[in-house]
Amino acid sequence: MQNKPPTIKDIAQRLHLSISTVSRALRNAADINPETKKIVIELAEQLNYQPNRLALSLRQKQTNTIGVIVPNLDYVLSTMVKGIDEAALEAGFTVIVCQSNESFGREVVNTRRMLNSLVDGFIISISSETKTNEHFKVLKEREIPFVTFDRIIPELVASSVILDNEEGGFIATEHLIEQGYNKIAILAGPKSLGISNSRLEGYKMALKKHNIKFDPELVVNCDFNQDFAYFATEELLNSKKRPDAIFTISDRMAIGAMLAIKKRGLKMPDDIGLVGFNNEPSLDLFSPSISSVEQPSFEIGKMAGKVFIEQFLNNDFSTAKEIILKPKLYVRESSCKMTKNKDKFDRN
Amino acid sequence: MQNKPPTIKDIAQRLHLSISTVSRALRNAADINPETKKIVIELAEQLNYQPNRLALSLRQKQTNTIGVIVPNLDYVLSTMVKGIDEAALEAGFTVIVCQSNESFGREVVNTRRMLNSLVDGFIISISSETKTNEHFKVLKEREIPFVTFDRIIPELVASSVILDNEEGGFIATEHLIEQGYNKIAILAGPKSLGISNSRLEGYKMALKKHNIKFDPELVVNCDFNQDFAYFATEELLNSKKRPDAIFTISDRMAIGAMLAIKKRGLKMPDDIGLVGFNNEPSLDLFSPSISSVEQPSFEIGKMAGKVFIEQFLNNDFSTAKEIILKPKLYVRESSCKMTKNKDKFDRN
DNA sequence: TTGTAGGCGTTATCAT
DNA sequence: ATGATAACGCCTACAA
Numbered sequence: 001m002q003n004k005p006p007t008i009k010d011i012a013q014r015l016h017l018s019i020s021t022v023s024r025a026l027r028n029a030a031d032i033n034p035e036t037k038k039i040v041i042e043l044a045e046q047l048n049y050q051p052n053r054l055a056l057s058l059r060q061k062q063t064n065t066i067g068v069i070v071p072n073l074d075y076v077l078s079t080m081v082k083g084i085d086e087a088a089l090e091a092g093f094t095v096i097v098c099q100s101n102e103s104f105g106r107e108v109v110n111t112r113r114m115l116n117s118l119v120d121g122f123i124i125s126i127s128s129e130t131k132t133n134e135h136f137k138v139l140k141e142r143e144i145p146f147v148t149f150d151r152i153i154p155e156l157v158a159s160s161v162i163l164d165n166e167e168g169g170f171i172a173t174e175h176l177i178e179q180g181y182n183k184i185a186i187l188a189g190p191k192s193l194g195i196s197n198s199r200l201e202g203y204k205m206a207l208k209k210h211n212i213k214f215d216p217e218l219v220v221n222c223d224f225n226q227d228f229a230y231f232a233t234e235e236l237l238n239s240k241k242r243p244d245a246i247f248t249i250s251d252r253m254a255i256g257a258m259l260a261i262k263k264r265g266l267k268m269p270d271d272i273g274l275v276g277f278n279n280e281p282s283l284d285l286f287s288p289s290i291s292s293v294e295q296p297s298f299e300i301g302k303m304a305g306k307v308f309i310e311q312f313l314n315n316d317f318s319t320a321k322e323i324i325l326k327p328k329l330y331v332r333e334s335s336c337k338m339t340k341n342k343d344k345f346d347r348n
Numbered sequence: 349m350q351n352k353p354p355t356i357k358d359i360a361q362r363l364h365l366s367i368s369t370v371s372r373a374l375r376n377a378a379d380i381n382p383e384t385k386k387i388v389i390e391l392a393e394q395l396n397y398q399p400n401r402l403a404l405s406l407r408q409k410q411t412n413t414i415g416v417i418v419p420n421l422d423y424v425l426s427t428m429v430k431g432i433d434e435a436a437l438e439a440g441f442t443v444i445v446c447q448s449n450e451s452f453g454r455e456v457v458n459t460r461r462m463l464n465s466l467v468d469g470f471i472i473s474i475s476s477e478t479k480t481n482e483h484f485k486v487l488k489e490r491e492i493p494f495v496t497f498d499r500i501i502p503e504l505v506a507s508s509v510i511l512d513n514e515e516g517g518f519i520a521t522e523h524l525i526e527q528g529y530n531k532i533a534i535l536a537g538p539k540s541l542g543i544s545n546s547r548l549e550g551y552k553m554a555l556k557k558h559n560i561k562f563d564p565e566l567v568v569n570c571d572f573n574q575d576f577a578y579f580a581t582e583e584l585l586n587s588k589k590r591p592d593a594i595f596t597i598s599d600r601m602a603i604g605a606m607l608a609i610k611k612r613g614l615k616m617p618d619d620i621g622l623v624g625f626n627n628e629p630s631l632d633l634f635s636p637s638i639s640s641v642e643q644p645s646f647e648i649g650k651m652a653g654k655v656f657i658e659q660f661l662n663n664d665f666s667t668a669k670e671i672i673l674k675p676k677l678y679v680r681e682s683s684c685k686m687t688k689n690k691d692k693f694d695r696n
Numbered sequence: 697t698t699g700t701a702g703g704c705g706t707t708a709t710c711a712t
Numbered sequence: 713a714t715g716a717t718a719a720c721g722c723c724t725a726c727a728a
Binding site: 003004005048050051052053054055057058063072073074078081082085089094095096097098099101106110112113115116117118138142143226255258259281282285286287 | 351352353396398399400401402403405406411420421422426429430433437442443444445446447449454460461463464465466486490491574603606607629630633634635
């Protein structure tokens with residue numbers, strides 16, 4: 001029936017009160033007659049009055065909304081967003097999510113759009129295409145709070161919540177070494193991405209610790225993507241330096257690698273070892289089941305949300321916390337050459 | 349440096365012009381001196397002026413934003429959201445996404461929040477808990493356009509874009525029958541959910557067509573969830589009426605079923621057949637690879653976006669289109685008993 | 697305790 | 713071609 005949502009003005013008119021009185025009643029302010037308050041609230045409920053958030057935000061220059069910008073919504077990131085969501089909910093904030101689809105352009109557009117007064121700040125994980133941070137510098141200039149997570153923004157001082165990616169690379173590689181592999185290739189992600197490099201760094205550290213010479217030819221930079229990993233693996237397997245193990249920095253890539261390995265007729269873990277990253281659910285249903293490094297995604301998201309809210313409420317635009325959470329290795333069949341371990345994973 | 353974002357007022361002052369002139373210049377209105385226009389635009393760019401969307405929306409009562417409410421962001425839904433995103437982008441709309449986390453309460457809260465002038469309309473897939481449509485009726489009353497997709501809202505006239513779920517249930521079941529299975533169980537989702545019932549309906553139709561008596565004991569209603577499916581399958585396998593095939597209405601459930609089947613020491617496809625739903629990527633890496641019904645998720649999302657925008661631009665709040673897209677069966681090892689077909693899937 | 701008035705940033709109507 | 717003014721819905725001094 002009533003086409004337009006009711007405003008305090010409508011309520012005021014119906015009750016022959018002034019707008020400000022109604023406003024006060026609705027926000028249970030101090031100076032207000034309990035009687036008046038009661039009838040106002042009654043009518044408001046009856047009309048199903050809801051304050052216009054646009055007007056509110058315009059007025060108070062605060063939206064109580066956090067803009068979350070993510071490159072995609074894969075398993076890890078959507079879990080992280082759930083974590084952010086939870087932290088936000090607890091603090092009375094709303095989260096709105098935009099995917100950049102790994103596109104720099106869309107990241108810029110999304111940021112700018114949300115920036116035009118739609119959000120109080122940002123929680124950001126950058127796209128793989130993003131190589132500059134110009135579009136984020138404006139956030140600093142305007143003192144708009146933002147926290148980065150997962151993939152952080154290079155060369156920009158801001159609080160961040162991330163995985164210890166070096167550690168992740170390290171434990172995966174060391175595990176392979178301990179299983180007796182020594183020509184270990186790594187499918188790293190795009191060179192421009194910090195997480196790629198950190199995981200690669202961890203890989204190098206593990207090699208070094210175990211006195212294995214680092215061979216650049218065993219490093220492949222390719223997209224975070226099953227198909228790319230497939231072709232990259234094919235190439236590795238055809239090269240003279242055929243590796244005896246592969247560490248991929250995502251599970252999708254591990255799956256691509258696995259396909260290539262199987263097609264080539266090689267057996268895991270005996271002919272070749274394989275470790276992925278992210279520990280997506282049901283990895284242990286594959287045949288062989290795939291070892292993987294797990295990140296505490298939900299916690300990372302929730303922590304990012306908390307850090308954001310804390311800094312926002314404290315009006316703290318300067319201190320840059322850096323929170324680093326630890327990964328955990330899940331060992332499964334694909335990397336478990338040693339017979340003594342093998343029994344554990346027998347299935348069927 | 350400049351802390352607050354520049355407004356047209358700032359520009360006007362600097363240029364000793366009136367606010368309205370600046371406004372006109374920026375929207376390249378008709379009556380404006382090209383000269384003036386030029387200097388205004390120049391300064392605007394220099395200051396990196398961006399119109400305040402709150403003020404704009406408040407003024408024109410239009411936000412150019414679509415609120416998308418989804419129960420979660422699993423593979424299927426996040427693909428659908430990508431589709432919505434694409435349609436929105438093409439039409440100059442922004443999409444903001446809220447997850448209800450399958451919770452009725454959060455669905456209500458999210459809807460109301462967004463409704464308070466943050467969005468022009470909604471594209472909705474309901475939570476599994478949602479049994480009433482009261483919170484959506486207000487949309488109709490206020491003539492706020494909305495389109496439903498994937499899981500539609502029961503008993504509410506609105507445009508919808510969905511999969512032909514009956515067909516999905518039908519082709520999966522008929523395939524199993526054709527493979528020689530005849531005691532086919534179905535792990536259906538929650539009874540309250542339309543998609544569960546439709547897929548179940550398709551299952552029944554296939555049985556009927558092939559003169560197999562429908563047995564209610566072979567129908568299990570459980571949550572869309574790997575663990576529930578695991579236990580439900582265990583129970584089925586322990587019952588007197590042990591099925592010789594299982595059709596699950598999601599891949600997650602298929603995985604749960606698979607685990608239970610393997611634990612029980614049964615072999616797929618010979619001892620028991622299995623077909624899932626959604627055709628998530630890498631289903632064919634499982635051992636055995638899992639057959640599944642695919643839905644054109646991206647297309648469903650994009651179509652939902654298009655329908656929304658079309659109706660919105662035409663101010664059409666009455667006609668309710670119903671668009672139904674067709675599923676497709678991907679046959680893999682888990683359901684392929686007939687030897688003649690088996691070769692196709694041999695791997696390694 | 698209640699009302700008046702001004703302003704948040706923008707557009708639109710009406711003058712000039 | 714440009715400027716003044718009201719309005720969108722709300723809040724908040726300040727006045728009554």
